[in-house]
Every structure is written in structure tokens, then in C-alpha cells.
Amino acid sequence: MECPRCGNRDERCFYKGSRGVYCRKCVRFKRILLEEEIGELSYDVKLGVEEYTLRYELTKDQKRASKECLEALKKGDVLLSCVCGAGKTEITIESISSFLKEGKKVCFAIARREVVIELSRRFQEIFPEAEVIAVYGGHHEKTTGDLIVCTAHQLYRYHHTFDLLIIDEADAYPLSGDETLYGIALSSCRGRILYSTATVDETLKKVLSRRPYTTVSLFVRPSYEPLPLPSCFLAPVLFSFLYLFYLFHREKGQIIFFLPEKKLTKLYWSLFRHFVSSTYVYSDLPSREEAIREFREGRKRVIFSTSVLERGVTIRNVSVVILDIRKGIFNVSSLIQMLGRLRRGIGDLKGEGYIFLNRYDPAVTETIRTLKEANAHL
Numbered sequence: 436m437e438c439p440r441c442g443n444r445d446e447r448c449f450y451k452g453s454r455g456v457y458c459r460k461c462v463r464f465k466r467i468l469l470e471e472e473i474g475e476l477s478y479d480v481k482l483g484v485e486e487y488t489l490r491y492e493l494t495k496d497q498k499r500a501s502k503e504c505l506e507a508l509k510k511g512d513v514l515l516s517c518v519c520g521a522g523k524t525e526i527t528i529e530s531i532s533s534f535l536k537e538g539k540k541v542c543f544a545i546a547r548r549e550v551v552i553e554l555s556r557r558f559q560e561i562f563p564e565a566e567v568i569a570v571y572g573g574h575h576e577k578t579t580g581d582l583i584v585c586t587a588h589q590l591y592r593y594h595h596t597f598d599l600l601i602i603d604e605a606d607a608y609p610l611s612g613d614e615t616l617y618g619i620a621l622s623s624c625r626g627r628i629l630y631s632t633a634t635v636d637e638t639l640k641k642v643l644s645r646r647p648y649t650t651v652s653l654f655v656r657p658s659y660e661p662l663p664l665p666s667c668f669l670a671p672v673l674f675s676f677l678y679l680f681y682l683f684h685r686e687k688g689q690i691i692f693f694l695p696e697k698k699l700t701k702l703y704w705s706l707f708r709h710f711v712s713s714t715y716v717y718s719d720l721p722s723r724e725e726a727i728r729e730f731r732e733g734r735k736r737v738i739f740s741t742s743v744l745e746r747g748v749t750i751r752n753v754s755v756v757i758l759d760i761r762k763g764i765f766n767v768s769s770l771i772q773m774l775g776r777l778r779r780g781i782g783d784l785k786g787e788g789y790i791f792l793n794r795y796d797p798a799v800t801e802t803i804r805t806l807k808e809a810n811a812h813l
Contacts (some may be wrong), residue, residue: 439473440464440594441618460615465590473594478579480542484537484565487528493657497522498654507649508627514643515631517653518662518809519775520749523631526556527601528651529562535565535581539598542583543592544620546607548572549727550747553585587616588605590623590688598626604746605630606639606768617642626645633775634768634805654812660783661810664803665757665774665788672760675791679756683711683737688752688785689730693773695742695764703758704739713737715761717746744770752785753777760793769800 437444438458448460455468467473493501500515503561507513508530518521527543535542542557545551548571555569565725568580570589578592587602587610602610602622617638621628622647630639630648668675682720683690694700697717702713714735716726723743730738731750742765756777759765764772777786790799 436469438469438618440467440591443615443618457649461591461619464588476579476596480535480538480540480581481564481566482538484562485532486564487532487561488563489528489561489723491527493522493525494659496653496655497526497657500651501526503649503651504629505533508629510647512628512643512646512648513630513743514635514648514650515629515653516650517631517633517634518656519633519772520656520779521633522657523603523633523728525558527629527631527722530599531582531601532562534599535562539626540583541599542585542590542593542597542623543600543601543603544585544587545603545747546587546609546744546795547747548586549605549724551584551586553747558582558584571768579807587620590620593623595622597624599629600624600627601629601631603631605632606634606636607632607746607772608742610638611636611768612638613652614638614641618674621645634771636766636768654767654809656779658717658778658783659813660778660784661813662806663774663777663786663788664806665755665790667790667792667799667803668755669792669795672793675758675760675793678791679707680710681760682756682789683707684786686754688754689735689750690754690756690757691748691750691776692737692758693742693745693765693774694739694741694758695760699758699760700739700741704810707739709738711737711740715739716745717741718743742769742773743767744776749779750776751780751783754786755788757788757790759790759796759799765796765798767798767801767805771805774802774806 443460455470457468459632514737551571555567559567563580566580567582570585621697712735716723729735
């Protein structure tokens, strides 16, 4: 017995009701009986939508990775493994164009709603003739077009639909640790899958082991500058708190301040808002989009955030502060992504990274080792 939507085979997770058998693992996406046939979403991709324009030319290494991805997709799936800020999205453009030229269905799936909105706008500029459709929670009136950009949770709408599925930040929440959601994601694709990430967690390793794939790597950013290494402080929380006053005074640019939980995020904002222009954000904050917009536009100098801002945010000359006082909350993947907000653009060399700990955390040591290994490729 196997669920056709999420691939579950655990008999303990099947329940026989009055109408038939259904899978309890993926019932949150809408109850579907195992006896039911899940219909494919039928639509056509228009001709001539594959033409694209980039605002800047790719580097020689980006072009090399782009060609390798396209060639590898002819044979099987691809793991695009790049350092943060290497331009993973731009590297996928040639492959997207090639599939669209053949009238094939393409989807770019990512974790965060805000990133879906931003990327759909970017893709519309890159592919001006294509109809780019953004699908996310609360915005799914139209679900078909030439190029679909959606959150991972919305992939349940597209059973066996896509010829190319690009899963960006493939190790990020909510996919990380959720094999059911991953199963639904895989069942949305009838063709090739391109996994794009800077780090590979255990869940992604399991998923990759299911089908043959080729790894395409890029260890340098377009600026060819080394990844910045953070300054680390192992000290009591009180010292860190006092040092932050000095840090906010010394750093003249904007700062993203990462904290391990919502309660601490609000607490630190309430304490420091009297001394520095600031706002705060977490995943279920009703005014989340407005808070991020204020920070992007430079109206606030500091934003206190949970890990919700660890991906998909690019702000020039921003510094990053990480308060890691809940051991195990910030893993290596999260730390690399947070520090990956630093110095992402060409000429963007001013931001600094700081990690404050009140106890030794091996994840921080592993993070620094990983960054140094990437820099060794320069």
C-alpha cells in the first residue's frame, strides 16, 4: 500500500473510513482516498516565451555551472551546490529557457512566501514574454501559466505536472525534516528535478538517494571575494547584551540581528528600540511584510529577527549579529545562511558578522570550518 500523493508506505498511517482508505500523513493537504485517481493539471505553455534578458552578464564560473546544469538535466536530476550569494537563481535561467522552448512545464519552488513574491517579479523581468504565476497561501486564484513560482506547500496542487521542478533552498524549512512534504514535492514532477542549495541536510541526502543525480558545484561569488568569517564571543549573556550597545554605536550601516525564538526577538527589540531605529519580524507576525519593507528601504537601521530572514534577503553593506544562546536551535545550515547575508554583491565589502554564545556550540566551529573550505577554492 502506497499513498500516490506523498509516497507513504507505513501501514500505521493509513486509515479506513466510511468512504475508503486515506493517508493520515498528508491529510492536512486535503483528504484524498487511495482509491481515487489524482488528476494531472492540464495546461499549455505558450510558444516563444523562452527568450530571456539578464541585467548583467554571468561570470565565467556561473556560465560554466549553467552549462553543466543544462547538460546534466538531459540525463537525470541535478544538485546545484553553491555558496550563499553565488547566484543560484541566475544559473538556472538557461535550463528554464531550454525547457520552455520545448513547451515543457516548469516550476520554481521555494520555502518563503516573501521570496516567492520577489522571485516572480524578477522572473517576469527576465522572461518578459512569459506569464509568470506566483502561488502561495492566500494567493492561488490562478495556478497555471508559462512559469510557476510557488511555495513548497502549494506543490500538492500539481500532481505529475512539471517537466522541470527547481527546488530552491532544498534544505530549508519547511522541507527540512518533513519527508511527507518532500514526497508531495517529488510527486508534482514527472520529469527532472534540480535541487539548489548551499548546504545538504540529512533529509535532502535521503531524498537524493532515491534517484540518480549529478552534482554541479560553485564555490565562488561573482565578486570573487572570500566568504566573510564571523567574530565569535563566548561569554555570559549579560556581557553580550552590554557589548551590543557598543556594537550598535560603532556599526554605521544596517544590521540584521538573529535570535533563536520569537519571545527573545520581541524582548530585545523592546529593550533596544529606545536607543536605535529598529523593527522586528518573525514568521507569523501579521505586519511581517511591512517590517521587512521598512528595513529594505532603510527606514530602520536594525531588524530583530528569528531565522525567517536567513534566506532570500539581499541588502548591501548589511552586518549580521547572531545571538546563539539556545544550543541546537541554530544548526550549521542556519548559521551559514545567516552569515550568507554578508557582502553578497560586487563592491559590497562593508558588512561584518558577529556570533555571541553563552556556551560552546560545535555547530559554530563546523560553520567556520565550512566557510574556510569554500574560501580555499579561490
